[in-house]
Amino acid sequence: MTKQQLVLEDGTTFIGTGFGSTESISGEVVFYNGITGYQEMISDPANAGKIIVMTQPLVGNYGINQDDFETLDPCINGLIVKEVSDYPSNFRMDESLDSFFKAHDIPGITGVDTRKLVTHIRNQGSMKGSITNIESSLDSIIETLTSIPEQTNVVEQVSAVKPYIIPGRGSRIVIIDLGIKHGILRELTKRGCHITVVPYNYGFEKIMRLKPEGVLLSNGPGNPTAIPEVIETIKELIGKTPLFGIGLGQLLFGLACGASTEKLPYGQYGNYPVKDLETNQSHLVAKSQSYTITNNSLDGTKLEKIYIGLNDKTVEGLKHKEYPAFSVQFNPEGSPGPEDIIYLFDSFLQEIKQFSENKEDTSNA
Numbered sequence: 001m002t003k004q005q006l007v008l009e010d011g012t013t014f015i016g017t018g019f020g021s022t023e024s025i026s027g028e029v030v031f032y033n034g035i036t037g038y039q040e041m042i043s044d045p046a047n048a049g050k051i052i053v054m055t056q057p058l059v060g061n062y063g064i065n066q067d068d069f070e071t072l073d074p075c076i077n078g079l080i081v082k083e084v085s086d087y088p089s090n091f092r093m094d095e096s097l098d099s100f101f102k103a104h105d106i107p108g109i110t111g112v113d114t115r116k117l118v119t120h121i122r123n124q125g126s127m128k129g130s131i132t133n134i135e136s137s138l139d140s141i142i143e144t145l146t147s148i149p150e151q152t153n154v155v156e157q158v159s160a161v162k163p164y165i166i167p168g169r170g171s172r173i174v175i176i177d178l179g180i181k182h183g184i185l186r187e188l189t190k191r192g193c194h195i196t197v198v199p200y201n202y203g204f205e206k207i208m209r210l211k212p213e214g215v216l217l218s219n220g221p222g223n224p225t226a227i228p229e230v231i232e233t234i235k236e237l238i239g240k241t242p243l244f245g246i247g248l249g250q251l252l253f254g255l256a257c258g259a260s261t262e263k264l265p266y267g268q269y270g271n272y273p274v275k276d277l278e279t280n281q282s283h284l285v286a287k288s289q290s291y292t293i294t295n296n297s298l299d300g301t302k303l304e305k306i307y308i309g310l311n312d313k314t315v316e317g318l319k320h321k322e323y324p325a326f327s328v329q330f331n332p333e334g335s336p337g338p339e340d341i342i343y344l345f346d347s348f349l350q351e352i353k354q355f356s357e358n359k360e361d362t363s364n365a
């Protein structure tokens with residue numbers, strides 16, 4: 001096993017033992033606090049390009065299976081762990097994390113003091129980092145890291161290239177694919193929906209030609225302001241068909257309604273508590289988030305908060321005051337869990353039913 005290092009943009013270095021690929025890579029370093037669910041996290045397109053630090057000290061102990069992927073190709077750039085399991089075992093397991101990472105050219109480092117690393121990120125904010133072998137010169141790594149341009153449109157790399165259909169006999173849903181997770185598709189197919197997944201830049205007219213009964217704006221990677229064309233499409237969709245935004249979908253929905261977004265100091269990856277402002281109940285939810293809707297930018301918009309973060313009052317859910325359109329920042333489908341708020345898919349289908357009944361009423365009047 002070779003010694004590998006994680007070098008952060010500020011020069012802080014962590015040395016450990018490499019597993020998976022020995023490629024050198026760079027990416028934004030963020031931490032994930034989930035105890036399980038590493039396979040879903042690795043394959044969540046919203047995490048594209050990230051180097052993820054696991055706060056859970058033992059990772060990989062149930063291996064990798066065929067059932068828990070959130071997309072076909074894994075998306076993260078690298079993984080940092082305290083200890084990768086040497087003897088993974090599970091009845092569903094097909095291979096170890098090490099062999100999966102080798103096959104997909106993803107480097108990992110084990111044996112890292114992840115408590116120290118996470119504390120550093122919490123204090124200094126998330127920053128770029130590089131996984132390399134220990135012979136590489138620190139100065140040249142830092143120089144390369146600081147000169148990497150901010151990636152603008154990451155969605156383009158993970159969105160569908162052409163529309164595709166997942167047939168069903170129920171509600172006709174169009175999904176704008178900004179980097180959709182399988183978990184969302186699973187929840188809609190479970191409810192019998194007829195789904196058309198379209199590329200992120202599929203325009204308003206083309207979407208309306210599909211006669212959607214509802215449009216879902218998916219989760220996805222990167223900064224929402226990098227895809228202004230989607231914001232324009234959403235502006236036109238509001239009021240014409242019920243909308244449901246998830247993750248990046250919420251950020252774009254907020255921007256389309258006149259709110260603004262900002263980057264969080266170190267993101268929220270894993271499990272976090274939120275409060276439902278309508279029922280006053282709190283729930284634990286799954287999240288992958290670096291950007292947020294700016295709280296006070298909601299003043300003067302037609303948006304109302306429906307969920308807030310219990311740790312820091314971040315905007316976790318929004319609803320339009322006039323039209324059937326709502327969104328959440330977290331992943332209601334879990335994948336990985338918890339699934340406390342999975343009922344939001346039923347709320348979306350309920351809005352769709354209500355909207356079509358109202359339309360019939362007005363056309364009969």
Ligand SMILES: NC(=O)CC[C@H](N)C(=O)O
Binds near residue numbers: 246247248287290
């Ligand atoms: N889960 C998501 O859809 C992520 C949204 C956005 N890319 C962020 O980092 O905040």
